[in-house]
Amino acid sequence: AQSVTQPDARVTVSEGASLQLRCKYSYSGTPYLFWYVQYPRQGLQLLLKYYSGDPVVQGVNGFEAEFIKSNSSFHLRKASVHWSDSAVYFCALGASSSFSKLVFGQGTSLSVVP
């Protein structure tokens, strides 16, 4: 069975500080991995995805994530956060088949404070 764990329900960082949001997955095959962001009263928007190749993937707005197979992790990073990054971030896992449902983590609520 596939699963995704985001161990931090809430994270607070200061504006300008660096950020890491953690994501661990459980899946025996080759995963497709995604990070989505949800701003207040909106749907989810894709930030970035990994499906093969370079384990460090770049996304929108300066976000990046690194796929570490040995650790079953796909942590999201940003060098310097802005107040507008305050949102809920979801990590998601898809199986390496032609079609698969995505399994989502529980989400991490990020607050960026002055």
Place this chain on the structure above:
Amino acid sequence: GGIITQTPKFLIGQEGQKLTLKCQQNFNHDTMYWYRQDSGKGLRLIYYSITENDLQKGDLSEGYDASREKKSSFSLTVTSAQKNEMAVFLCASSIVTNSGNTLYFGEGSRLIVV
């Protein structure tokens, strides 16, 4: 580009009432999904549809019906609304490419049961 439109944004109903949420997409995607989002619990899949007139149960299908009469639309019915079902319902669509199955989401519909 495309868009996913969910109607209504807010659906207020009485306990025991049958309530329907609608979703339209103009991406021309084959697959559509309904997820339920509860605070602190992430997204849980209710129903999905791989093509017109196809329906597949997700992890949370009990108490719900779905309908996919056209490729562009996917409806979800709460068969008997309960107060513990108040949540945000998210519709999504996707197409399979060589980089996996990426989902695109609508803005959500909030169900309120009085």
